[in-house]
Amino acid sequence: xxxxxxxxxxxxxxxxxxxxxxxxxxxxxxxxxxxxxxxxxxxxxxxxxxxxxxxxxxxxxxxxxxxxxxxxxxxxxxxxxxxxxxxxxxxxxxxxxxxxxxxxxxxxxxxxxxxxxxxxxxxxxxxxxxxxxxxxxxxxxxxxxxxxxxxxxxxxxxxxxxxxxxxxxxxxxxxxxxxxxxxxxxxxxxxxxxxxxxxxxxxxxxxxxxxxxxxxxxxxxxxxxxxxxxxxxxxxxxxxxxxxxxxxxxxxxxxxxxxxxxxxxxxxxxxxxxxxxxxxxxxxxxxxxxxxxxxxxxxxxxxxxxxxxxxxxx
Ligand code: PSU
Ligand code: MN
Numbered sequence: 001x002x003x004x005x006x007x008x009x010x011x012x013x014x015x016x017x018x019x020x021x022x023x024x025x026x027x028x029x030x031x032x033x034x035x036x037x038x039x040x041x042x043x044x045x046x047x048x049x050x051x052x053x054x055x056x057x058x059x060x061x062x063x064x065x066x067x068x069x070x071x072x073x074x075x076x077x078x079x080x081x082x083x084x085x086x087x088x089x090x091x092x093x094x095x096x097x098x099x100x101x102x103x104x105x106x107x108x109x110x111x112x113x114x115x116x117x118x119x120x121x122x123x124x125x126x127x128x129x130x131x132x133x134x135x136x137x138x139x140x141x142x143x144x145x146x147x148x149x150x151x152x153x154x155x156x157x158x159x160x161x162x163x164x165x166x167x168x169x170x171x172x173x174x175x176x177x178x179x180x181x182x183x184x185x186x187x188x189x190x191x192x193x194x195x196x197x198x199x200x201x202x203x204x205x206x207x208x209x210x211x212x213x214x215x216x217x218x219x220x221x222x223x224x225x226x227x228x229x230x231x232x233x234x235x236x237x238x239x240x241x242x243x244x245x246x247x248x249x250x251x252x253x254x255x256x257x258x259x260x261x262x263x264x265x266x267x268x269x270x271x272x273x274x275x276x277x278x279x280x281x282x283x284x285x286x287x288x289x290x291x292x293x294x295x296x297x298x299x300x301x302x303x304x305x306x307x308x309x310x311x312x313x314x
Contacts, residue, residue, distance in 0.1 A: 008101055009120050012073025015061045019121060022310055024058035024302035027118035027126035027156070028295060030074065033062075034082045034089045034108035035269040036129065037287065038276065043083035045288045049127065049295035056299035058306075063117045065092055065100050065107040070117050082108050091269075093146045111158060112150035115228060119154050124221060124305060126158050127298035129291045130194045131230065132268065133163035133172030136254055143267065144175065151228035152179035157217045159186075159231045159298040161290045165193040165243075166250050166271045173201050182229045184216050186297065192234035195275075195286045196243035203232070210297065211314040214304030233297055235290035241282060249278040 011019070018025050033046045046062065053060040061073040064082055071078065081087045092100055092107040094116055100107045109117060111131050118126050132145025151158065163172045173191055176183055183191065184205040193199035207213045213231050220229050234240060253274035262270045276284045304314035 007120060008069045009117070010069040010071050011121055012061070012071075012075065015059055015073035015121075018059040019123070022306055024299065024306040025061050025123045025125070026053045026058050026295065026298045026302050027072070027114055027123045028053070028060055028062045029111055029114040029126065029128045030062055030064045030079070030082050030108040031091050031110040032129055032291060033079065035091050036272055037284070038273070039083060039085055041284060041288055043080060045291055046079050046083060048288075048292045052292050052296040053127075053299040056296060056303060058299035058302045060295070061118070061123060063109045063114045064089075065097065065105065065109065067106075068101050068104045070097065070101065070120070072117055072121050072123070081106060094150045095146060110145075111147040112145070115150055115154045115156040115158065118156050124155070124157060124217065125298045125302040126156055127291075127295040128158060128160050129287055129294065130160050130162055130164040131158060133167040133169070134175055135267065136166075136168045138168065138171065143264070148172070148175055148179055148181070151176070151181045151230070153227050155221050155227050157221070157229050157231055157301070159233070159294045159301065161194050161235055161294060162192040162199065162232050163194070164268070164272070165195060165199070165246055166253065166268070166275070169193060169199045170201055176230070181227065182216075182220060184213065184229065184231050186210075186213055186231055186233040188232070188234060192232055193243055193246070194290070195235060195241040195246050195283055197234040197237070197240045198243070210300035211304045213301045214308055214314045217301060217305055218308050231297070231301065233294065235286050236293050239286040239289040241279070241286055246275070246283070249275045249283070252278060
């Protein structure tokens with residue numbers, strides 16, 4: 001383990017060695033382990049995502065907060081605790097890092113917290129299922145994920161299946177444009193709708209290979225003042241759900257959340273759990289499949305990006 005300067009950042013030996021030698025590294029968030037997926041699929045998915053990254057020749061770096069440290073490359077034992085409902089890890093967004101370091105709490109990291117940690121060590125790629133975004137009814141609730149503003153500030157490329165369809169996808173795409181975050185489809189012209197292949201929302205940019213994606217990442221991150229970008233791909237075709245069916249479950253879940261005391265950061269896990277139950281497991285299978293698929297794609301892009309930085313063709 002190594003620490004970096006005065007920031008309490010603990011980088012695993014494996015990740016440190018990869019960074020040191022210019023090898024591809026992919027950051028993986030842990031909020032989906034602790035709060036997005038039920039046990040035991042959460043731990044299985046975390047392990048499968050790490051394996052998918054390794055299989056492509058990159059090094060996975062799962063992020064978390066533990067005992068006063070930001071972790072980049074959480075050890076297997078930490079990932080097991082994050083996946084254990086009894087350990088009850090806190091969900092950390094960007095704003096939470098300082099207080100949770102000071103309190104020495106065990107915490108999982110959302111996309112916003114993950115890209116901040118990744119960028120501390122110069123990691124350029126991360127993977128997740130879907131980013132947070134503009135919630136339905138945000139005009140009244142002001143519930144907009146800090147993932148958006150963190151992407152607007154932090155130069156990391158996030159591979160995902162868009163934003164979860166429980167959000168207002170059109171408003172999320174508009175806000176990403178306002179915040180100057182490019183959204184690039186990988187093999188698609190439309191924003192994927194997480195569980196479903198398409199949202200009907202057209203993207204401004206498309207690439208068709210990991211090499212082209214890496215070229216877009218390198219060009220974007222090379223611009224002075226550039227911050228984050230999104231690379232989006234739909235769920236694996238055999239697991240994708242029908243958009244109309246998903247919409248029905250979401251409407252139920254949003255109504256159920258509004259009828260209870262669930263607010264703020266608890267809303268996303270609540271709605272995801274409702275959909276998992278209502279779909280009879282098919283939403284869960286799609287969620288797991290797309291997370292692993294996005295980890296694999298992020299690794300391919302990271303490998304091509306690492307080649308570009310070594311002056312080789314991607
Ligand atoms: N995708 C999933 N499950 C999740 C999340 C994404 O399939 O649990 C998490 C991500 O960590 C994302 C977070 O960054 O939800 C957004 O939460 P909020 O809206 O509270 O910012
Ligand atoms: Mn929120």
